[in-house]
Amino acid sequence: xxxxxxHLPTAEMQALDAAHHxxxxxxxxxxxxxGARVITEAEGVWLTDSDGKRILDGMAGLWCVNIGYxxxxxADVAARQMRQLPYYNTFFxxxxxxxxxxxxxxxxxxxGDLNRVFYSxxxxxxxxxxxxxxxxxxxxxxxxxxxTIIARRNGYHxxxxxxxxxxxxxxxxxxxxxxxxxxxxxxxxxxYAEGGDMSPEEFGRVRAAQLDQMIDRLGEGNVAAFxxxxxxxxxxxxxxxxxxxxxxxxxxxxxxxxxxxxxxICGFGRTGSWFGSQTYDIDPDIMTIAKGxxxxxxxxxxxxxxxxxxxVIEDGGDFNHGYTYSSHPVAAAVALENxxxxxxxGIVDRVATHIGPYLKERWLKLGDHPMVGEAxxxxxxxxxxxxxxxxxxxxxxxxxxxxxxxxxxxxxxxxVMRHVGDKMIICPPLIISESEVDTxxxxxxxxxxxxxxxxxxxxxxxx
Ligand SMILES: *Cc1c(COP(=O)(O)O)cnc(C)c1O
Numbered sequence: 001x002x003x004x005x006x007h008l009p010t011a012e013m014q015a016l017d018a019a020h021h022x023x024x025x026x027x028x029x030x031x032x033x034x035g036a037r038v039i040t041e042a043e044g045v046w047l048t049d050s051d052g053k054r055i056l057d058g059m060a061g062l063w064c065v066n067i068g069y070x071x072x073x074x075a076d077v078a079a080r081q082m083r084q085l086p087y088y089n090t091f092f093x094x095x096x097x098x099x100x101x102x103x104x105x106x107x108x109x110x111x112g113d114l115n116r117v118f119y120s121x122x123x124x125x126x127x128x129x130x131x132x133x134x135x136x137x138x139x140x141x142x143x144x145x146x147x148t149i150i151a152r153r154n155g156y157h158x159x160x161x162x163x164x165x166x167x168x169x170x171x172x173x174x175x176x177x178x179x180x181x182x183x184x185x186x187x188x189x190x191x192y193a194e195g196g197d198m199s200p201e202e203f204g205r206v207r208a209a210q211l212d213q214m215i216d217r218l219g220e221g222n223v224a225a226f227x228x229x230x231x232x233x234x235x236x237x238x239x240x241x242x243x244x245x246x247x248x249x250x251x252x253x254x255x256x257x258x259x260x261x262x263x264x265i266c267g268f269g270r271t272g273s274w275f276g277s278q279t280y281d282i283d284p285d286i287m288t289i290a291k292g293x294x295x296x297x298x299x300x301x302x303x304x305x306x307x308x309x310x311x312v313i314e315d316g317g318d319f320n321h322g323y324t325y326s327s328h329p330v331a332a333a334v335a336l337e338n339x340x341x342x343x344x345x346g347i348v349d350r351v352a353t354h355i356g357p358y359l360k361e362r363w364l365k366l367g368d369h370p371m372v373g374e375a376x377x378x379x380x381x382x383x384x385x386x387x388x389x390x391x392x393x394x395x396x397x398x399x400x401x402x403x404x405x406x407x408x409x410x411x412x413x414x415x416v417m418r419h420v421g422d423k424m425i426i427c428p429p430l431i432i433s434e435s436e437v438d439t440x441x442x443x444x445x446x447x448x449x450x451x452x453x454x455x456x457x458x459x460x461x462x463x
Pocket of ligand 1: 125158233291301346
């Protein structure tokens with residue numbers, strides 16, 4: 001094996017980083033003061049930082065390293081493909097073996113007649129493709145007014161102009177003039193925070209009915225599609241009540257609008273099926289994929305499209321859309337190898353039948369902690385709702401402060417657990433072992449204790 005790269009001392013890297021590198025979604029001023037955390041290697045579920053400290057990665061990178069770190073097979077496939085054909089495009093009626101094989105494999109895995117794949121370099125780009133594709137589809141169907149896309153508050157669909165517009169993140173819309181025209185948002189089925197006295201099932205139906213009401217308001221002849229994540233990820237692992245998706249599916253069918261399931265997090269085993277649409281029995285026209293598609297080893301995303309929808313696009317002449325890196329051969333070869341490993345090692349089934357239930361049982365017990373108002377989990381993604389008064393499901397007076405304290409306690413104790421406001425999130429690699437789950441749970445409880453004590457000392461533990 002080739003020797004590992006030596007790296008500069010941590011302080012020198014932090015200084016250079018602060019001088020020359022702008023970070024996504026980061027507090028630059030705070031980071032300058034403290035210095036960026038520098039990760040230098042990883043194996044399995046464990047990260048190692050530039051000072052040699054080991055950290056349990058409870059987030060699988062950014063919800064993506066489904067097969068875990070350090071799989072030599074993916075490195076070998078990438079090197080082989082780079083030597084044979086490092087790059088060629090698929091524009092202008094050209095193809096190459098990795099694109100052919102990956103497309104056939106995805107069509108086999110995807111439910112029903114989702115049989116055609118359009119590739120991108122990321123989930124954001126795939127959702128931009130979806131915006132153009134559904135509008136073009138309705139144009140070709142002779143209904144050019146069907147342009148508006150309905151999405152959800154707190155949804156996350158990426159960071160490009162189109163994808164961030166589909167997303168329902170107020171802090172993102174506040175920068176750069178978003179959303180772009182003809183994208184509107186309804187409320188998500190977040191029962192813990194917004195369900196009040198309703199039962200979860202009743203609340204799920206009420207939130208689904210908002211789709212019907214929005215279509216009425218806009219006029220059915222003006223609506224192209226509805227887009228949603230099967231489980232809202234970055235919004236805080238918002239697991240929908242069982243009543244929600246059947247209603248959404250019925251409304252989309254009856255009102256003749258396309259349904260886009262953004263599977264960027266839920267896809268490739270996260271919820272215990274290949275796709276979240278299978279876990280929730282959703283019948284989408286398009287699925288957005290990225291992240292777990294390559295377990296993050298290469299940047300690649302795509303849209304898997306229902307055959308009848310794709311047929312209309314294909315019969316309509318050129319689709320004037322594409323990325324230089326659409327179906328990149330190295331990324332496609334790595335994705336294919338990643339899928340082979342997920343499949344042959346039974347990793348997806350293991351989430352459904354073994355490690356998912358194992359983690360869930362222990363995770364839900366964190367709900368007994370005095371600071372945790374709710375613990376929830378599906379497959380291997382879960383959230384804790386922090387609260388100063390759990391019996392009332394009360395939020396904190398200064399939102400996000402206790403979540404941030406908790407995240408920092410986790411880092412200090414060697415656990416990556418992300419915070420979304422005052423929700424704590426985990427989404428570990430799917431290959432996590434039982435003993436690593438035990439470690440994760442022990443660390444999480446300890447960090448909650450420490451964070452609660454610190455929050456009280458700082459005077460922010462108040463409703
Ligand atoms: C991460 C994410 C995206 C965006 O993917 P990128 O590869 O970061 O562009 C889109 N949708 C969902 C649900 C995501 O979690």
